[in-house]
Amino acid sequence: MKIFRILVCLVAVIASGAMFVSCDNTPKLPVDVQYDIVAIGDYKTMESSRPEITFTADGRFHGTTGCNRYFGEYTVEGNAITIADNMGMTRMFCPESDSQEQLIADQLPRIAEFDVKGDNLTLTTTNGQVLHCVKSAVQPEVEEPVEEKEAETAVERAYNAEK
DSSP states (O other): OHHHHHHHHHHHHHHHHHHHHHTOOOOOOOOSEEEEEEEETTEEOOGGGOOEEEEOTTSEEEEESSSSEEEEEEEEETTEEEEOTTOEEOOOOOGGGHHHHHHHHHHGGGEEEEEEETTEEEEEETTSOEEEEEEOSSOOOOOOOOOTTTOOOHHHHHHHHHO
């Protein structure tokens, strides 16, 4: 009988520990997945020059406003996301998407939290704007890391070919 009580207690402890471990509902930011930004608040982005955003596993992000490219660094803690102050952007003249470009450039540095539901990514800014993103139909290719010993530069190939 004493062994039975010990087993029941042991099972209860293991089960309660499993409940605590499995109760984490914090969303994970998808990395190396390209998203189309389909709306910023009430503004619907232009389908002909749809802006995009991709967060990478190394703490960087990049995308396009529909005309210009942007890039920077980010950190995540839970569902909070912080965009670093070092965000950069190309500056081509884009008359057809100027207002969209300005809105994106203004809101990206303010992103403060995210939520993921299926193929949808929602980015919320510090001023309450919501960027609605949908997983892009075309995904960027993610290069597998090459072992340093396997990597051969063009110079090394030319040198080795002459031997």
